[in-house]
Amino acid sequence: MKLLRWGQSAYETDASLDMEARLLGEHGVRVHRHTGPQPPMQDVHCLAVTSKVRVDEALLRAAPELQLVVTTTSGYDHIDVPACERAGVVVSRSPLARRDAVVDTALAMGLSLLRQVPVLQGRAEQGVWARSELPQLPMRLIRGLRVGIVGHGVIGARAADLWRALGAEVLTSDACSGHETSVDELIERCALLSLHCSLTPSSSGLISAARLDAMAPGTILLNTARGGCVDLQALMDRPHVLAGLDVFSQEPWPELQALAQRPGTLLLPHAAGYHVGLGEAVARELAHAVAAHVQGQPVPHAIT
Numbered sequence: 001m002k003l004l005r006w007g008q009s010a011y012e013t014d015a016s017l018d019m020e021a022r023l024l025g026e027h028g029v030r031v032h033r034h035t036g037p038q039p040p041m042q043d044v045h046c047l048a049v050t051s052k053v054r055v056d057e058a059l060l061r062a063a064p065e066l067q068l069v070v071t072t073t074s075g076y077d078h079i080d081v082p083a084c085e086r087a088g089v090v091v092s093r094s095p096l097a098r099r100d101a102v103v104d105t106a107l108a109m110g111l112s113l114l115r116q117v118p119v120l121q122g123r124a125e126q127g128v129w130a131r132s133e134l135p136q137l138p139m140r141l142i143r144g145l146r147v148g149i150v151g152h153g154v155i156g157a158r159a160a161d162l163w164r165a166l167g168a169e170v171l172t173s174d175a176c177s178g179h180e181t182s183v184d185e186l187i188e189r190c191a192l193l194s195l196h197c198s199l200t201p202s203s204s205g206l207i208s209a210a211r212l213d214a215m216a217p218g219t220i221l222l223n224t225a226r227g228g229c230v231d232l233q234a235l236m237d238r239p240h241v242l243a244g245l246d247v248f249s250q251e252p253w254p255e256l257q258a259l260a261q262r263p264g265t266l267l268l269p270h271a272a273g274y275h276v277g278l279g280e281a282v283a284r285e286l287a288h289a290v291a292a293h294v295q296g297q298p299v300p301h302a303i304t
Contacts, residue, residue: 001294002043005033007050009072009279016279023287027294041066046290048072055079060087068293072282074098074155074273075226077199081303091303092289095154097281098273103159105272106194106224107166109244110147113220114140114192118266138218140191143167148186150174150206151197151225154301159196168192187211192220199226209234215241223247224272232259239263246272 003024008017021031029046041047041063049055051073057080060066066089071079074095084091112118116137123130145168149160152174160170171190173181174197183206186193193215197203207221207230215221217240223230227248235243236255242264251270253259260267275281285300292299 001028001045002030002032003046003048003290004039004041004044005031005048006035006039006053007072008033008035009050011274012072012279012282016283019280020283020287023283024290027287027291029290029294038062046070046293048286048290049078051075051078053078055084055091057083060084060089068092068290068299070094070286070289072097072286074102075198076303077226077228079303085304089304090293090299092299093301093303094282094285094289095301097278097285098275099155099158101275101278102155102196102224102272103162105246105268106159106196106222106244107162109224109246109266109268110192110194110220110222111142112266113242113244113264114142114145118264141167144169145192146171146190148173148190148193150183150186150193150195153196153198156194156196159194163194183211184214187214187219191216191218192222194222195225195229197225197229199228204228205231207231207235209238212238212241218242220244227251227253236262244268246270 017033024031038059043065044063045065046068047066048070055069060083068090069079069084070092072094074093076093079091081091116139119137120130147163147168147170149156149170149172152160152172156174160172163170171181171186173183173186209231212234220242222244224246235241236259244266246268247270259265289299
């Protein structure tokens with residue numbers, strides 16, 4: 001069986017890709033690496049792609065023997081899933097490699113905003129010892145905080161567990177896993193909203209101007225999911241919402257500096273999923289998914 005490994009992310013070293021090929025070779029899979037434009041696809045059985053590779057109907061037509069597509073990412077908006085379903089191609093993703101890093105980052109941003117860390121750091125940078133200002137700052141505790149999790153999959157479920165462990169009351173919204181509390185209800189009831197959903201037609205623009213308007217003053221919005229889930233232009237005009245953002249609908253975000261100067265805002269450069277050893281973790285998860293397919297077992301984290 002032939003696997004085409006198309007693309008190499010910055011965090012993936014040659015050593016991690018060599019390990020990936022070795023693990024796949026143990027299951028009789030021949031790995032061919034490629035970067036650049038689309039290569040010949042006629043004899044490709046499995047395709048491993050980064051987020052930079054678009055898997056669409058044209059690619060599927062060029063790959064008549066394709067059985068499996070695995071993305072090295074947790075998100076899969078670069079893959080035309082309905083087209084793959086029509087072609088009988090299984091699609092799988094790699095959420096475990098980044099899960100803990102994404103959750104850690106979301107919690108770090110949420111805790112920083114709860115405890116007014118950006119405000120106090122800013123005052124220190126101005127040379128101000130702001131202890132006398134503490135009574136004017138809404139510094140909240142996790143215990144008893146009501147947290148809304150949008151997307152209760154691999155990453156969202158882990159985030160919910162950790163917020164609960166810290167003493168928060170957690171509500172979740174994810175129709176796919178049976179958590180059908182509406183997003184509007186979460187906005188109405190929660191002081192912190194953390195997005196962990198995939199970017200799909202139903203989640204594109206999910207946090208709209210109207211939903212931002214419905215948030216109570218001081219509500220914290222965290223987005224480590226996909227940038228297209230939040231209307232950032234609308235967010236700029238609504239200073240009553242605090243925000244921790246790791247992802248943007250256009251990257252790099254062209255108005256990054258202006259957004260960073262918005263009060264109550266933390267910005268990261270799509271860094272939430274990164275950690276030391278990410279390349280090796282992706283290699284192991286990808287090899288595990290392909291091995292399951294080769295052995296005729298259910299493919300982990302299959303979307304189709």
